[in-house]
Amino acid sequence: MARSQVISPQTMQAVRNSGAVAQSEYLLEVKDVRKEFPGVVALDNVELRLRRGTVHALMGENGAGKSTLMKILAGIYTPDSGIFRLRGQEIRLKNPLDALENGIAMIHQELNLMAPMTVSENIWIGREPSGRFGLIDHAEMNRRTEALFERLGIEIDPEIRVGKLSVANRQMVEIAKAVSFDSDVLIMDEPTSALTDKEVSHLFRIIRSLKADGKGIIYITHKMNELFEIADEVSVFRDGKYIATHNSVDVTRDDIIRMMVGREITQMFPKEAATIGDIVLSVRDLTLNGIFKDVSFDLRAGEVLGFAGLVGSGRSNVAETIFGVTPANAGTIELFGKQVVVSSPSVAMRHGMAFLTEDRKETGCFLLLDIQENAQMAVLQQRYVRFGFVQQEKLRKEADEMANRLRVRTPDMAEPIINLSGGNQQKVLICRWLMTNPRILILDEPTRGIDVGAKAEIHRLISQLAGQGVAIIMISSEMPEVLGMSDRVVVLHEGRVTGILDRAEADQVKIMELASR
Known part of the structure; x- marks a missing residue:
């Protein structure tokens, strides 16, 4: 039965309690859904079925169409075609309020x-x-x-x-x-991207409670361990197409990766041996009142220096201070053997530093601008203005080359960045900073919200940059990433450095012991 208006709460409750629900095997059914944006087929006749009292994981690379389908279910986008059934009744959702009043709520990745x-x-x-x-x-x-x-x-x-x-x-x-x-249907799009292991366990307890209440949960994640811990079923999308659905106990990690990317990812952390050179950054007793105190470490050319610690340990704050976002109250910073006062990001950039921030929406992307404008933001005045004129063709060519290098999925560089998936937005921000040809690159959660294939590509890029002599600070909440990519690991707890471990001695137990002192 097609609908053109929202069901009232009273009617919704009646439908929940009616025989129609009992007769329907699925709480939510999606079939033959298609959605096109200018130059892109985001969804090509996909399907999804959610059972009451289960967690259904939705997997796929960035740009596979996961978030697009979820935004349709949340009433944000309107599909070009397709059938939607909720509790056995065919529905058409016109806006987010319509979705909420029908019992569908979404936790957005951004x-x-x-x-x-x-x-x-x-x-x-x-x-x-x-x-x-x-x-x-x-x-x-x-x-x-x-x-x-x-x-x-x-x-x-x-x-x-x-x-x-x-x-x-x-x-x-x-x-x-x-x-x-x-709501009966709860959509979670990368809900653990900013959570510690302890907070993830807390979230999973909430999810299990919701399952026990008969709620259906659609769970989007790029973290395989989460899928196998919390999901009952898993569906895979690739390039806007539905690939398959399986019980989570019937598939392996490698099975899912092959379905997602159409190929095998043989090495998730392609760490290559790089020549470690001279000290390029030396931090001594750096202090930001009330946040961190007496932070000291050295960073060498060609080194990947991992920063580990629980949320609230001060990792991101240290990075922001080094880059001049929040200048220090005490301590010293030496760059290439000379003590400097990094009073602002522009000063940091003049010294060859670049900084990919943790929160791409709040402090990274200019959402109303296009990809080209976002990519050029850090280099426009530095390299592409001559005699007062912008060298548009040169700028456009280099931005295109960088976007192709990182496989940014977009019809063209004039596409507003707000229309891209979260992972592709992240790639554009990485393009922005690589275009500055940095000598010191600070990456705060570089693969947050990035799919498994793109993660391997970014890890490979990090290794390549280190091989070229770029000194890299990499902050990550994912322990395998820290262990897999770092030459050394700086561990912080409540604003203090509690240890610095060499790659050979670092393991998860030692890092967690230092991070929770």
Whole structure:
């Protein structure tokens, strides 16, 4: 039965309790869905079936169409064609509110919280409880948030402004907000990208509780270990096409990779031996009041120096201070044997430094600009202006070559970057900094939200750059990445360096011991 309007909450509950639900094997069915964007077929007649009380993992490389389908289910995009059935009833979703009122909620890969507002205000926006005279009852709203957090085991002050939270805590607020709608279908797009192992375990406890309540969860992840721990079924998309669905117990990691990329990834961490040269960066007793203290280390040409530590350890803050985003209160920085004061990113760039930030949406991408404009942002004034004129052809050629090198999937460089998948946005940001020909490259979570094939490509690129003498600092929350790519590992705990390990002696146990001191 086709619909053109939203089902009321009363009707929705009646449908949930009706015989139609019992007769339908699937909570949600998607069939023959097609979606085109200018120059790109994002979805080519794909399908998906979700059972009640299960977790269904959706796997695929960046650009495979996963997020596009989820945005259709969340009412953000309108499909060109296709059939959608929810609880046995055919539906058509016109907008996000339509999806929510039908019982479909989504946790986006790119967080959509409003930084100036409090945690409670973000969770209940549009649904605020009212008191006398129709005014918002903030006390009641905070009470509801506290009850929700107690249910989910989240320890965050409901009255704190979201802008003051870490990325990990913002992710937990986003998760709580989605759960607050009490939806039957919950879509999670890379929900653990900013979470520590402890926080991931916490999230999985929440998911298992939701499963026990009969909810259906669509789970998008690039982390294979998560798939096998939490998913009941897995579907694979490739290049906008549906490939297959299997019970998770019936497939191996290699099976899924072959379906995802159409080839075998024989070496996830292609670390190549590079000649380690002279010290290019020397940090001594670097301090940022209240964040980190007395941080000291050296970085050599051709070295990949991994930074490990739990969320809140200060890893990203140290990187930002070295690059001049938040200048230090004390300590010294030497670049190529000379002490310098890095008072701003422009000063850092003049000394040959580049910095890929952790949060591509907030501090990386200019979402309203196209790919070309995003890629050229760091080099325009440095290398492509002559006699007051921009050398557009040279700039365009080098940007195209860099995008092809990193396999950015786009119809052309004039495509707005907001239309790209999260992983392809990340590749554009890497292009931006590689175009500066850096001597020191700081990478903060370089493969967050990147699919398994692209991860191997970026790891190979890191090795190649190190082989060319580029000194690299790589911050990562993924232990296999730190161990697989680093020549040495700097471990931080609560703003202090607790150890520096050589590649030969570093292992997961030693790093975790140092990270949790």
